Amino acid sequence: MTFRAGLLLTLPLLAVAETAEMLAGVVQEHGDSGVIKVMRQPLPSPGPGEVQVQIAYAGVNFIDIYFREGTYASTLPLVPGLEGGVVQSAGPGAEVWLGRRVAFVHKGAGGAYAEFAIVPAARLVPLGSEVELRDAAAVLLQGLTAQYLVDDTIRLQRNDTVLVHAGAGGTGRLIIQVAKLRGLRVIATVSCKEKAAVAQAAGADEVIISDYTTFASEVLQMTQNKGVAAIYDGIGNMTFLQGFSCLQPRGGMVLFGASSGFPRSVNLDVLAKGSKSLVRPTLFDFIAQDAELRTRAAMVMGWVQAKQLKLQTTILPLSDAAEAQRRLQSRETTGKLLLEVRRPEASSEL
The missing domain is CATH 3.40.50.720 (NAD(P)-binding Rossmann-like Domain)
Structure with a gap:
């Protein structure tokens, strides 16, 4: 049998994934923030062109609320959330991302209110060593939004x-x-x-x-x-x-x-x-092409690296996912609200 370069590295994780579990904030029915339940779920495995990201921080964004309430269509049950972590395994065609620190934004519920999420490799944003995972999660979605709104609308x-x-x-x-x-x-x-x-x-x-x-x-x-x-x-x-x-x-x-x-x-x-x-406007029309996503993201991350953007974050544990959405929706928060899923120092950065 012939393996593609890098594919063998994913096989042990793919085999374990059949029985392994993870914690995730799951929406099983549409409703208020109370419908989010943190529970054990099967550990997902990446398919062709996908990666499995070990989530460090999930951003809490209004798009998550729209999916929870059913304003944006999605299949239930769903796990909301976008933003950042470390690639732990990769499907065929995505092996180059193994071990890399990334942030991500893509259409759909996202999956980041969990210890692991499956993400299309094409929608990953590579992070330089100068940008912390916490800052990337705090700025990617909302920073892209601010950039295209001011520059392009x-x-x-x-x-x-x-x-x-x-x-x-x-x-x-x-x-x-x-x-x-x-x-x-x-x-x-x-x-x-x-x-x-x-x-x-x-x-x-x-x-x-x-x-x-x-x-x-x-x-x-x-x-x-x-x-x-x-x-x-x-x-x-x-x-x-x-x-x-x-x-x-x-x-x-x-x-x-x-x-x-x-x-x-x-x-x-x-x-x-x-x-x-x-x-x-909607953000996804302005980052529809993968190259456009990464060009805009590089601009935003460049501002972060140069300290031209001041970030303000409030961090809650994954277990408080429902409370985090309640606070956001009631406009109690200032700055960006994050769920800490796994501390970066606990992640395997190969």
């Missing part, structure tokens, strides 16, 4: 003013920082004084403390009634329509998420007043 000029909702959240903090790297003036909204300090530390020029029902008048006051060139809105229903009243002519509304629910309807007349634009 609305045409902006240096010194333009933009509005970032939920500026103390994981994505909001990074949008602020990328916008400042691009020479933009940033107004951020937050819900309380403590979060205002977080947004200011991220680089926001002005911060509005608001219940998100009256922010437009303050934005207009801060801009001498000119309005802002772009709004980055991940809140949705609560903020969406009001935002158009503080967009300047030819400004753009970027609705990239909906933590308060998706807007029920859009009257196109709000766009006609001032020739405004509306974009409803």
